[in-house]
Amino acid sequence: MDKVDHDGRNPISWACGHGHESALRVLLKYGAKGFDDGDVDGWTPLAWAIQRDGPGIIEALIAHGVNDLxxxxxxxxxxxxxxxxxxxxxxxxxxxxxxxxxxxxxxxxxxxxxxxxxxxxxxxxxxxxxxxx
Incomplete structure (x- = not known):
């Protein structure tokens, strides 16, 4: 659950980037790591959520501890x-x-x-x- 791909993206990053709020919440609930990790281009899950227009995803990330806005x-x-x-x-x-x-x-x-x-x-x-x- 904590693996990254060749672009440095983890499951949390992919869930945020595709607008999958429920998947993100499950990942966070079960302790997935990397909720604030950047990929090879420096994009964090929060950046992907912004790009995807995901207010619920952003709220979930912030509730989980993302605080460097x-x-x-x-x-x-x-x-x-x-x-x-x-x-x-x-x-x-x-x-x-x-x-x-x-x-x-x-x-x-x-x-x-x-x-x-x-x-x-x-x-x-x-x-x-x-x-x-």
Missing amino acids: EKGARTVLSWAVEYGYSSVVRVLLRESAKPESAVDRILLEQVMGRYDLVSELQLHLNGNLDVAV
């Missing part, structure tokens, strides 16, 4: 904003991702007409967190 040259929040995944952005912000880490994406999202993402980031940047998530 600010790791890397670009944060997972910045990627989620760029991908346009508003449900993922909300989960990350609720789980303490720093909204400042995605400020560079605001102008692009405005141009793209993604005012939902811009509003979500601005609410958190302004400390106006009493809005329902």
Whole structure:
């Protein structure tokens, strides 16, 4: 259950990358290792979950101990904003991702007409967190 393939990906990485939340939860429940390990390209299971638009997967990983949301040259929040995944952005912000880490994406999202993402980031940047998530 803890083996990696030639790309350095383990079962948890594959479950996250394919959006298999129930499989991930089973793997975590039975003690699979590598829930925060990067593959040969540096992609962690969390990065794969972001790319896959998997808010439930992200919640499961964070509940299991993934807590470095600010790791890397670009944060997972910045990627989620760029991908346009508003449900993922909300989960990350609720789980303490720093909204400042995605400020560079605001102008692009405005141009793209993604005012939902811009509003979500601005609410958190302004400390106006009493809005329902």
